[in-house]
Amino acid sequence: MISAIDITKTYTGQDGTITALGGVSFKVRKGDFIAVIGRSGTGKSTLLGVTGGLLKPSSGEVFLDGQSIWNLDERLRAQIRAQKIGFVFQNASVISSLTVLENVVLPQSFLPKPTTADMPQAMNLIESVGLGNRTNAYPDQLSGGEKRRVAIASALMNNPALLLADEPTGDLDSETESEIMSLFSNLWQSGTTIIMVTHNQQLANYANRIFKMDDGLIIESSGQNPAENSHS
């Protein structure tokens, strides 16, 4: 499903050139649940940004379903994100000026052929993340965990084949963390491919494959085929 070939990403600043990714290659099969782990500053989030078409690599190629996403123009890359990729971030989970329902429906507006909002699907997603009674609430009326659940529901609105999550439970308490991870498990079992960046080794156990990163490189890759995963 995803194939990354020799990706590098460097930043040039006052302190000279910093290499965030130093030539990373990997393959993700359909139905994989991959946990990218490592210490802070090892390039985990950069790898996720490049893979999702949000951060241009300095060199290398990323293929999604055989299509090189960084050779496409910005418009087509945006269309691919709208159709095929769902994102969940720790830093930015929801649009603060929109209600829960509007946040969930929002990605439909960016589809190449926008149709009228699929309200039943949005309501189903909101129900599935346990926020059925908060549809008209604004993000400032929600807790951190609730916002993250809205973000997950929103990421799934366009039925993406790939879900990219960057520290999805980063600032949540352990109870909410396990609720969010249960949602991820359910999604994986229903066939969604997931790449999750985390510094929490325990959360990596939910995945069927683990990429361990250090100094901008995948230093260890372990795991099994999706068909063989223990959660299914």
Next chain:
Amino acid sequence: MNGWYLALSQIKRNPLRSWLMAIGIVIAAAVMTAVALLMAGVNEGITNTVKRLGADIMVVPRGEKIARQFNEALITGEPATFYFEPSTTEKISKVPGVDHTSNQIFVETLTNARCCAGKFFIVAFNPDTDFTVKPWLKTDVPLSISEMENWMIVGDRILLRKGTAAQFYGTSFTVAGVLEPTGTGMDWTIYISEKSLRKMVTGSETKAEMPLRIQEGDVSSILVKAESGVDLIDLAERIEQTAPEIQVVLSSTVAKLARQQLFAIAWVLGCVVAGLWVMALILSGVVFSMAVRERRSQIGLLVAKGANKCFIFGMLTKESIMIASTSCLSGCFIGLLIVISFRELLSNALGTSDVLPATATTGLLVAAFSVLGTATAVITSIMPVIPVLRTEPYEAIKQGRTT
């Protein structure tokens, strides 16, 4: 859910920021519109005044000092006294192209004298030949000069009203009528008849502290009405050739002088308004730019969800357009409302017949300021936002606050 909806949701959910952006524009647009309407109104007033001045050409004795005094008298009502020989009127009335003429005799009253009510500019005229004073009489004040002894007609800015009396050179005069505001020296002038002037001259020998010495038949200015279709420049040259001791003043020169005065005020006001507008734009731009920078992570999130840069730019532009157009329209409307509400007060303060231009001009000015104001406000808001759009979406998300 389109860009307009997202932009509106941002405005609604951030009322303080929206108000901060709007308030400067509203104030500046209101002041700008009010000043522009005032200037246009006064300018239109000058044009109308000159149209109603009646005289196409005014003839006065030759001399640079006299020309200056005459212009001052016409524009500000500053007393001027100069005379020429009675025979001049006859010569001018015979010039081809002259339809008819009317003489005026100028008098300056005494200051701090018991025989005079104060320092005024008095103009004596012949009501039978006059075509310049009577058209300015307020219609609600019926002229009963034929029945009155020693009547006077006063300009709008003279603090005397119908029926009140005042003494000049020991002779008492009663106000028979008040002129409409003209925005010229006429507003500060007192008009009496030639007959009354002669009485005042005779009476001043015994009743005034200083006798008034004006010879029988002396004239200060001759107002000329040209025949229809006559070239005024040619006529002015022909009139000047009739007597070496005279010079002509065209009514267009009066308008030019009045406009010069207006231009001086307009220039100062224009600078103030421009400064205010620039400040409002800077305030609005800074607030909008700060707000967008604060929302970088949300912009990044929209990109992650599938929005392209064109959509983001359009959404921010729409947000800016909504705030700028609403504030500009409100400001222009408030400016118009101020001028309408204080129309009479402003007319009196500026000494002009009206301060509100014709409806078409008013509409055009309000529309122009609304459109131009909105355009400049949108451009100054959007320009500082462009660098934010160049940020890599993932960098923007990582830099942003947790939401």
